[in-house]
Amino acid sequence: MATPPPPPKPPGLAAQPEAGPPLPPIPYEVKQRRDPFSPVVVSQGGKGLQVGSVKLVGIIQGRQSPLALVEAPDGIGYILKPSDTLGDGRVTQIGPDSVTFAVPGAPGQKPGSVTLRLRTD
Structure with a gap:
């Protein structure tokens, strides 16, 4: 009895070049x-940048959502949008003159929020 020939190879499985x-x-x-x-x-837990130590220096009304301009104590600036993380907090809301962060609570305490406002001087 003769054995049937092997089935043809599907396209794309041809021999690969060396x-x-x-x-x-x-x-x-x-x-x-x-x-x-x-x-x-x-984010470095409690060792790095703390939301309470940054300063809100401006709000930019973007095409899709507002952006917050904050400055760290060392002079480095950050541009943040909602849901961005900065140090120990996460941006939850950006208003016309403020930015709100959700921050974790201390052990045994509920998480809280920190709101930074533009200085009016």
Whole structure:
């Protein structure tokens, strides 16, 4: 009894061409730029930036949602949108002259909120 011929290979499973020589690695030159794979704002629990220590310096009315401009004590500025995290808090609301953060409570306490307002001087 003769054996039937093998079924045809489906398209796309044809023999792969042989790989050429490996490509040399491409170095990433930092040149005083930040690491593109590290987060922009790092939350470090109670050790890092505290929401109560930043200053609200402006509100930008964006096309989709407002943006808050805040400045840390070291002079570094951050542009935040709702749901962004800054230090120990998360932006929950941005008003015409304020930004509200949800912050975790101390052990045994409920989470709270911190509202920063624009200075009017």
